[in-house]
Amino acid sequence: MENTIKVERAILNLTQDELAQNIGVSRQTINSIEANRYVPSTVLALKLSQIFGKPVNAFFRLTEND
Amino acid sequence: MNVKKIMECEQKRFYKIINFRLPHKFMVIGIVVASLSIVMMFVRAFAMEGDTEWLKAVLKKTLVIGMLVMSVSKDKQEDEMTQSLRSQSYAIAFVLGVIYALVMPYVDFGVSNALKPEGETLKDLGDFQVLVFMLMIQLGFYHNLKLFR
Numbered sequence: 001m002e003n004t005i006k007v008e009r010a011i012l013n014l015t016q017d018e019l020a021q022n023i024g025v026s027r028q029t030i031n032s033i034e035a036n037r038y039v040p041s042t043v044l045a046l047k048l049s050q051i052f053g054k055p056v057n058a059f060f061r062l063t064e065n066d
Numbered sequence: 067m068n069v070k071k072i073m074e075c076e077q078k079r080f081y082k083i084i085n086f087r088l089p090h091k092f093m094v095i096g097i098v099v100a101s102l103s104i105v106m107m108f109v110r111a112f113a114m115e116g117d118t119e120w121l122k123a124v125l126k127k128t129l130v131i132g133m134l135v136m137s138v139s140k141d142k143q144e145d146e147m148t149q150s151l152r153s154q155s156y157a158i159a160f161v162l163g164v165i166y167a168l169v170m171p172y173v174d175f176g177v178s179n180a181l182k183p184e185g186e187t188l189k190d191l192g193d194f195q196v197l198v199f200m201l202m203i204q205l206g207f208y209h210n211l212k213l214f215r
C-alpha cells in the first residue's frame with residue numbers, strides 16, 4: 001500500500017508532530033506510515049480522512065504487491 | 067441473559083485480559099526490581115557465605131517478576147503501532163522460547179561432555195531459564211522494533 005500523507009500534510013501545513021497529536025498517535029507512527037513501513041488500522045485511516053477532508057482512497061492506494 | 071449477551075460478556079472479558087497493561091511508571095519499577103535482583107545474584111555468588119540457596123530462589127523469582135512488569139508496562143505514548151510491535155515481539159519470543167527449550171539441553175549436554183570426559187547427563191531446562199530467555203527476547207525485540215520503526 002502506498003500513500004500520499006506527506007503531500008496532504010504539506011497542503012495543510014502540518015508537521016508530523018501536529019498531525020500525530022491531532023489523531024492521538026506518536027510522531028514515529030506518522031513517520032512509519034509515510035515511509036510505508038506501517039499500514040494503519042481503518043480507525044486511524046478514517047481519522048486521517050477527517051483531518052484531510054478527503055476520502056481514504058484519495059491518499060491510500062493499493063500497489064501491485066497487495 | 068440470552069446466549070448472545072453471554073457471548074458478548076465473555077468477549078469483553080477476553081479483550082480486557084488481552085489489552086491489560088500496567089501504567090508507564092511500572093516500567094521504572096520493573097527495571098529497578100530486575101536490576102537489583104541481578105546485582106544481588108552477583109553479591110550472593112561472590113560475597114556471601116553460608117547456605118544462601120533460599121536467597122537464590124527468591125532472586126530468581128524477583129528477576130522474572132521485574133522483567134514481567136517491564137514487559138506489560140505501557141509505553142509513554144501507547145498507540146496502535148506500539149501495540150502491533152508488542153504483539154510481534156511476543157510471537158517471536160514464544161517461537162524462540164520453544165526452540166530454545168528444545169535445543170538448549172542438547173547444547174549443554176554436548177558442551178559439558180566435550181569439555182570433561184564425565185560431563186553432565188542430559189536434562190531439561192528449568193522454568194527460570196526458559197522464562198528469562200523469553201522475556202529477554204520479548205523486551206529486546208520490542209525495543210529494537212520500536213527503535214527501527
